[in-house]
Amino acid sequence: MHELGIVFYIIRDVKEAAEHNGVQHIDAVVMDIGEVSTIVPEYLQDVWRWAADREDLLKGAELKINIIPAVTWCDSCKSEYATVAHGIKCPNCGSDKTWLLRGNEVEIKEIEIKNN
Amino acid sequence: MDEVKVIEIKKSVFEDNDKDAANLRTDLKKRGVYLLNLMSSPGSGKTTTLVQLINRLKDKIRIAVMEADIDSDVDAVKIKEQTGIESIQLHTGGMCHLDAEMTRQGLDNIPLNNLDLVILENVGNLVCPAEFDTGACRNAMILSVPEGHDKPLKYPLMFSVCDLVIVNKIDVMPYFDFDLEKCKEYVHMRNPKAEVIPICAKTGEGVEKLADWILKEIKNWK
Numbered sequence: 001m002h003e004l005g006i007v008f009y010i011i012r013d014v015k016e017a018a019e020h021n022g023v024q025h026i027d028a029v030v031m032d033i034g035e036v037s038t039i040v041p042e043y044l045q046d047v048w049r050w051a052a053d054r055e056d057l058l059k060g061a062e063l064k065i066n067i068i069p070a071v072t073w074c075d076s077c078k079s080e081y082a083t084v085a086h087g088i089k090c091p092n093c094g095s096d097k098t099w100l101l102r103g104n105e106v107e108i109k110e111i112e113i114k115n116n
Numbered sequence: 117m118d119e120v121k122v123i124e125i126k127k128s129v130f131e132d133n134d135k136d137a138a139n140l141r142t143d144l145k146k147r148g149v150y151l152l153n154l155m156s157s158p159g160s161g162k163t164t165t166l167v168q169l170i171n172r173l174k175d176k177i178r179i180a181v182m183e184a185d186i187d188s189d190v191d192a193v194k195i196k197e198q199t200g201i202e203s204i205q206l207h208t209g210g211m212c213h214l215d216a217e218m219t220r221q222g223l224d225n226i227p228l229n230n231l232d233l234v235i236l237e238n239v240g241n242l243v244c245p246a247e248f249d250t251g252a253c254r255n256a257m258i259l260s261v262p263e264g265h266d267k268p269l270k271y272p273l274m275f276s277v278c279d280l281v282i283v284n285k286i287d288v289m290p291y292f293d294f295d296l297e298k299c300k301e302y303v304h305m306r307n308p309k310a311e312v313i314p315i316c317a318k319t320g321e322g323v324e325k326l327a328d329w330i331l332k333e334i335k336n337w338k
Contacts, residue, residue: 002212002244009129017125027120038243038273088269088305096305104273106129106247115119 003043006106007051011058014111018057028062028112034103035070035084070103133248136216140223140251150334151223151234153252155274158240160260161284163191165317165326166235170199172327177232177334182206182222184214184239191237202226213244216251232334242267246274253337256280261289265299268306275306282326283314 014029033039045063052058070083076095083103089096128134144151156162170179181203183191192205206222208214214222219236226234236252238245257278259267262285268275275281281303283296300312313329315322 002247005211005213005215005244005248006129009132013125013127013129013132017123021123023123038247088272108125108127108129110122110124110126113121113123115121 003039004047004051006039006044007047010048010108011051011055013108015055015057017111023111023113024057025113026058026061026111027114028064029058030064030066030109030112032066032068032105032107032109034068034105036100036103037106038104039106041065041067066109068103068105071101072098073101074098130247130249133215133217136220137249137251140216140220141253144251144253145337147228148338149228149231149234150337151219151236151250151252152330152333153236153238153245153250153255154258155238155242155245155255155278156240156258157242157260157263160240160258160263161317162237162240162258163194165258165282165284165315165323166195166237167198168317168320168323169326169330170195170201170235172323173233173330174199174201176331178230179233179235180204180226180231181235181237182219182226183237184208184218184222208239212239212241213248214238214250215248219250219252232338233330242271242274246271246277254279254333256282258282258284259299261285261292261294264292265295266302268299268302272306275303275310278307278310280311280313280329283312284317286314286321287316287319 014026018026033041048063052061071080072083073080074090074095075097077090077093079092081091083100088098090098154162173179179201181195183203184206192203195203204225236250255278257274259281283299296314303310303312313322313326315326
């Protein structure tokens with residue numbers, strides 16, 4: 001359940017951004033979350049609802065999650081493949097000299113504010 | 117339709133913690149205090165290992181322990197009773213990990229100037245603690261034999277952030293299909309530089325080697 005800790009970090013960061021930009025209320029926070037980041041999006045949504053509604057700045061704000069597919073690089077045959085389907089062994093040549101290229105992001109992409 | 121204004125942030129959630137952790141490491145370096153972050157699953161024998169290790173080191177260096185748990189203080193009491201050294205309990209208040217700020221707050225309660233080594237016993241969990249840099253000089257983890265030699269494959273992040281992997285409970289290896297060589301191979305796949313030290317905390321086997329590793333680390337840190 002590190003989703004709770006993550007949500008507190010998100011709230012701290014968007015508060016800072018809101019202050020910096022003179023924003024009174026945020027309507028949505030958009031996150032880029034890697035497929036193998038160990039974050040469970042459903043848990044994140046649950047704790048987000050609980051934590052965000054306690055803040056005037058974020059009351060009712062939606063959490064939008066973009067999932068970033070995980071891609072692994074094989075150093076033996078110099079190719080890329082989908083991490084979740086094949087794990088650490090390259091499906092093209094069988095090598096385990098592989099590194100994750102992307103897919104472990106936990107990034108705040110942007111915030112959305114509605115002009116009423 | 118409402119007009120929506122978008123403000124781009126593009127910031128990793130871990131960025132602030134990574135900065136706090138780097139600052140904490142710089143402070144520790146200046147003060148000559150070595151902080152070891154010890155992680156593992158629940159039940160891997162962290163506290164027993166610590167008791168063995170501390171009893172071998174306490175005449176040579178000055179040590180303190182910070183026990184991080186979601187609740188309770190059973191580990192802190194056990195350490196104090198069985199080694200006599202200073203041990204404080206940190207409660208994470210429901211959180212499954214420690215971050216750099218919580219670690220710093222814990223250190224503020226310890227007389228750092230009189231210490232060479234602080235061991236942080238992190239929350240028992242192989243996922244969350246790996247995500248958060250605590251500001252420790254090195255990360256170590258205990259993998260116990262009954263958990264299986266394939267754990268490095270299942271928890272790649274944990275093994276890629278650890279400088280030292282302690283394989284505990286090697287006395288029961290014959291009863292489990294635990295392949296130590298395979299385990300080492302899997303650890304090195306995630307982190308080629310990681311040191312692997314097999315021990316049995318119950319009998320003390322291998323603990324001397326672990327103590328030597330730590331003494332060498334502290335010497336290099338000062």
